Amino acid sequence: MLYVAWGFPPCRGGGVYRALATTNRFAALGWKVTVLTAERETFQRFTGVDPTLEARIDPSVEVVRVPFEWPVLEADLRKWSRTRASNPKLWSKWRTRQDQIPFPETGYGPWRSVVEQAAERIHAADPVDLTLATANPHVTFTAAYRLHKKHGVPYVMDYRDAWLLDVFTGDRLHEPNSRAARWERKLVESAHEVWFVNDPIKGWHERLYPAQAGRMHTVANGFDADLVPDTHDRGAVTDRPLVFGYVGTVSTKVPLAEFVEGWALATSRSEELAGARAKIHGYLGFYAQPRADMLDTINTAAEAGVSYEGPVGKGEIATAYDDFDVQLLMLGKGRCVTSGKVFEYLATGLPIVSVHDPENAASDVLRGHPLWFPVSEVTPEAIAAALIEAAHAARTADEDIRAKAREFGASYRRDLQLDPRIERLAAAVKGARA
Template sequence: MTDARPHMLYVAWGYPPCRGGGVYRALATANRFAEQGWRVTVLTADRETFHRFTGADLTLEERIHPELDVVRVPFEWPILEADLRRWSRSRAKNPKLWAKMRTMRDQIPFPETGYGPWRSTIEKAAERIHQADKVDLTVATANPHVAFTAAYHLHQKFKVQYVMDYRDAWLLDVFSGDRLHEPNSRAARWERKLVQSAREVWFVNDPILEWHQKLYPEHAAKMHTVANGFDPDLVPDTQDRGPVADKPLVFGYVGTVSPKVPLADFVKGWQLAKEQSEDLRDAKAKIHGYLGYYAQPRADMLAIIEAAADDGVSYEGPVGKAEIARAYDEFDVQLLMLGKGRYVTSGKVFEYLATGLPIVSVHDPVNAASDVLRGHPLWFPVKHLEPESIAEALVEAARSARTADEGIREKAREFGAGYRRDLQLDPRIEALGALVGAVA
């Protein structure tokens, strides 16, 4: 019997077992389409890519919807190859010249260093998938932005409608607010034609959406905010928690510590807060996740943490998404440390919202994350990133951890409930189902 369900092709470089920040959005999006009655094929990189270069979270593969068809294709990342036995003779003789030439070569097929050559691989794979089983809709997620080329290829050759899902932005530096590529650059020309042909374009927050609507006013109507949200089955159960009265407080951070995160500023504020508050005297600050973007922790970040070991600061290493509840079970207060930027939200803020625990925002107040958290009854933002302001927020949060009753915590959970991930995705999935004649 012919399967009448619509067929969606989902193109994502970072997909389980990748452990990068965007993988949770990719995993949840493909799963939700399947839950809503679509047949879903995921086109992604092979497992070796993540095991060798970014670090892998094997627990995430267990969460892939059982009806999904995952097609993995090769991805080469020679610039990060550390095994000298795999180096060419020309690279070994002059590594700097080789790196310069490789960067230029990468951008010939597509203007994205490191990822450009993947274009031909995913375009051919997408066409094979379509010819074997007609694709009704393509959703491609960035970054890398080369993923969009597979969707564009099917649209140009077979008139398949597609959605561009941005995790951040391509032409916009979400930290500085500056434009990254000039209007006549290849990247800008590529984005213009991709946006022009897309059925929908998704962004993770309103500030990024509004920036792009001003850039492409004629396409503003097809742009939508699809916030990250949290996954209910992965949120720790904190409903029975009350005031913490009989043990040292534990402050916790979960996520990738990028170079933009004010780690050193936090440590200075933490040390000052411990001097000021009896609630913090024996408190601990536990950092879970990766230090930097790759599997090996950055030495400078690790040194900052280890230098504050006597003050209760510790690095706990990466934690699998499926085991994340155990990490949260230790926390009395959550630390939200983000890089500065009006356009920065972070997916972590939504997971924090679900717990009902106090949240200390160690980030610039102008961040888009502040828009999400404003009104939360247990939110303690810093006024600026000087140690005195950070210490003040930490002291207030420690006091709330000692005194906030279940009623206040319930209000905090109710505040966050509207950011459940499926509630963010479902309106768009319903609209796209109507486009292709799907019956949910």
């Protein structure tokens, strides 16, 4: 199996965990796996890295790294052309147009020829039986399409998000006759399978491509059993201040300001929150440097116990969770928004406060969890009410309720999500060989 992904360890980011888990699971089930991805320097320079992730790649997996250029994000002025230096805005517009000539995706379009040629070399050296490409960026799909058209290799498209759909607003991002739409249409029509992370996103695509609906499957993220914290019964917290915790990337869609205001209200109203802390782990924004505006928002509530703890490596994630008594699930609004983080939260069996719109797809996953405390709306008042309820549960929930919470979460182990699809793909490949 050839796995094509732009972001792969040591890249840090939510989609990387799915990529790592998928390749490792294929390898564990007997596949010979080759990963085609970008060079380490790409992530070191532009996105930040998680050094603990690379050591978790299955030793049998071969990783082929190819160059990736990202001129728009080049900060070294010595590498700028005279034209760019004299008129940066004009140069940026020109570069954006240039990027989309090979493939309609700003920043990533030029990578098309690089990954297609690399896929050809890999196939020539050791014929590929199946290609699995994951997005975004969506240019990774072109390598799978190339091997299919030239050599008949079946491929799977794994969407971590969506290309034509804005999962936050539900709006369509590209017109039906746009190049992006035409590309997606031919990719989906030729795919052996198309994977989505939740049912709402899959349903939207089934309506868009009814003839291919039978090839579409929901493959939820799940949690990685070897990375979650100890799920033993920690018991009620009765003798110290509570610790609330968030782990993940804080995007501009996350209601950070509303949470901070809600936290201040809750801590002023409930004795069970006396001395409580809210620890935020992860990146503020999508790049290595934290966004100043987000950091300022957090710092305004420092006296109330809110703190920014910085990024935490995946290998040390369990230690971070072991410090929590209640988990904070803060997400942007959107019916199609799940987040892989929700599954990791479920694994702990700890109380979960959903600081997101009730209509989010994450609510579908959490519904029925005995220690789930959703907000009725994303306002400081509603957030404060949910925080106070969760604090009370952390201090009073009996052994039976906590056991049910752990049992509820156990069903979302990642291998349980992946194995049925991998088994079907193995049968298809063996059938094709026969």
